Amino acid sequence: MVFRLEPRSGVPTYLQLVHQVEHALRLGYLIHGDQLPRVKDVVASLSINPNTVLKAYRDLEQKGLTIGRPGQGTFIAASPETVGLEQLTSLRRSLASGWLKEAAAAGLDEQGTIALFMAALRDFHDRPVESRPARRDGRQRRVGAA
Amino acid sequence: MNVVETSRLAKRYRRTWALRDCNLAVPAGRIVALVGPNGAGKTTLLHCAVGLCTATNGTITVLGDLAAGSLEALERVAFVAQDAPLYKYLSVRSMVAVTRNLNSRFDQAQAEERLRGLEIPPDRKVGKLSGGQQAQLALTLALARGPDLLVLDEPLARLDPLARHDFMALVMAAVAASGFSVIFSSHVVSELERFADYLIVLANGRVQMVGDIDDLLTSHKVLSGPAKESDLVGEQFTVVQTRKATRHAELLVRTTTGESQLPGGWESEDVSLEELVLAYLRDPSASMLPGPLAPDELEVGEVAR
Numbered sequence: 001m002v003f004r005l006e007p008r009s010g011v012p013t014y015l016q017l018v019h020q021v022e023h024a025l026r027l028g029y030l031i032h033g034d035q036l037p038r039v040k041d042v043v044a045s046l047s048i049n050p051n052t053v054l055k056a057y058r059d060l061e062q063k064g065l066t067i068g069r070p071g072q073g074t075f076i077a078a079s080p081e082t083v084g085l086e087q088l089t090s091l092r093r094s095l096a097s098g099w100l101k102e103a104a105a106a107g108l109d110e111q112g113t114i115a116l117f118m119a120a121l122r123d124f125h126d127r128p129v130e131s132r133p134a135r136r137d138g139r140q141r142r143v144g145a146a
Numbered sequence: 147m148n149v150v151e152t153s154r155l156a157k158r159y160r161r162t163w164a165l166r167d168c169n170l171a172v173p174a175g176r177i178v179a180l181v182g183p184n185g186a187g188k189t190t191l192l193h194c195a196v197g198l199c200t201a202t203n204g205t206i207t208v209l210g211d212l213a214a215g216s217l218e219a220l221e222r223v224a225f226v227a228q229d230a231p232l233y234k235y236l237s238v239r240s241m242v243a244v245t246r247n248l249n250s251r252f253d254q255a256q257a258e259e260r261l262r263g264l265e266i267p268p269d270r271k272v273g274k275l276s277g278g279q280q281a282q283l284a285l286t287l288a289l290a291r292g293p294d295l296l297v298l299d300e301p302l303a304r305l306d307p308l309a310r311h312d313f314m315a316l317v318m319a320a321v322a323a324s325g326f327s328v329i330f331s332s333h334v335v336s337e338l339e340r341f342a343d344y345l346i347v348l349a350n351g352r353v354q355m356v357g358d359i360d361d362l363l364t365s366h367k368v369l370s371g372p373a374k375e376s377d378l379v380g381e382q383f384t385v386v387q388t389r390k391a392t393r394h395a396e397l398l399v400r401t402t403t404g405e406s407q408l409p410g411g412w413e414s415e416d417v418s419l420e421e422l423v424l425a426y427l428r429d430p431s432a433s434m435l436p437g438p439l440a441p442d443e444l445e446v447g448e449v450a451r
Contacts, residue, residue, distance in 0.1 A: 005340070007336075007337075007340070010418065012339075013340060039322050040319050040322040040323055043315070043318040043319050043322045044315045044316075044318065044319040044322075045315070046315075046340075047311050047312075047314040047315035047318055047340065047341070048340050048341065049177050049318060049321075049340065049341055049343055050318060050321050050322040051176075051177070052340075052343070053322075
């Protein structure tokens with residue numbers, strides 16, 4: 001797990017750390033039992049306030065995603081339901097060789113593609129619940145004991 | 147315990163007041179940024195805290211109730227001055243030896259290990275080190291004294307971005323390991339949020355704003371809406387700054403109640419730390435001490451948490 005900060009994003013530093021752990025969990029870079037970097041290592045590599053890192057780790061613990069073992073460190077306690085790497089790869093391939101290709105052929109530029117995709121995504125999530133599969137939010141589901 | 151506490155602290159140099167009526171109570175375990183324009187009194191305040199100057203009026207104590215500059219206080223407070231003063235013609239090794247001999251508490255092994263980690267050659271003359279390395283050496287010497295409070299005057303001003311990152315990483319890692327409090331002054335506002343969690347803003351020798359950075363950010367909002375209603379909306383809040391165009395107005399306000407009911411067409415947005423600091427600095431009359439404290443409660447020196 002490697003953290004990075006975007007000072008211009010406007011998102012508070014501790015939330016950036018939380019989001020990055022959640023993202024890594026979703027993509028399967030972090031799994032149950034993995035240890036998060038120690039506070040002093042994060043602090044030294046990013047040169048940020050130790051309290052910020054502690055706050056992020058506390059937040060993750062409250063969400064049930066990690067568990068702190070005194071004297072040892074912080075460990076991943078749960079994984080949100082993840083999509084496997086293989087499945088992700090095939091989804092990505094189908095997006096690139098299918099829809100993205102069509103969009104490019106129709107003359108849509110990058111910004112237009114993004115806008116159209118985001119609009120479609122919003123519509124998709126706004127549909128009534130029964131007409132689409134359950135959202136993979138994952139926060140509720142826990143593997144392992146917290 | 148408060149690491150620094152002042153009551154009506156004032157300092158005069160001949161006819162100019164460098165500090166006036168300064169009431170502060172800085173809680174322990176924080177990384178405090180002291181911010182203000184040049185000549186605001188930052189260095190004077192820090193010098194008073196480490197005992198390099200005596201107050202004209204009022205009192206200042208450190209680490210609980212130790213008088214600033216007293217022997218007990220000097221033992222536990224480390225200070226790195228603005229230009230990281232070192233003996234330029236000594237080798238790094240001799241510089242460490244000198245500092246050890248001048249202090250009753252000094253962890254030489256720790257200093258040497260840190261210098262090895264920083265790859266600063268012990269035989270090099272101090273004056274031949276780069277600016278960044280000189281700053282790191284001064285910091286290493288200060289840290290080896292095992293302080294409970296580390297005071298840094300403009301530590302970042304002379305450093306390039308990489309050296310700045312390395313310097314603060316060294317400070318932050320030491321804080322993570324030993325848990326001491328830090329006060330550093332700076333006139334660069336943009337990078338503060340990364341390092342500090344507590345803020346003191348000085349202007350013209352007075353405290354303009356003080357508090358926990360998260361609290362300060364949540365208690366201020368930017369409201370924007372039609373200009374003709376701005377006075378009406380402004381009455382509901384403490385307005386720090388107003389900016390008006392022909393039809394559009396933007397108010398930076400302090401709210402005690404959180405979200406209030408805004409008339410239609412008005413939007414409330416979060417404020418960035420930089421925006422907030424600049425707003426308070428731009429308008430000296432906006433001087434107020436946000437947070438749950440009323441100014442008269444501050445005199446007692448307690449921080450409500």
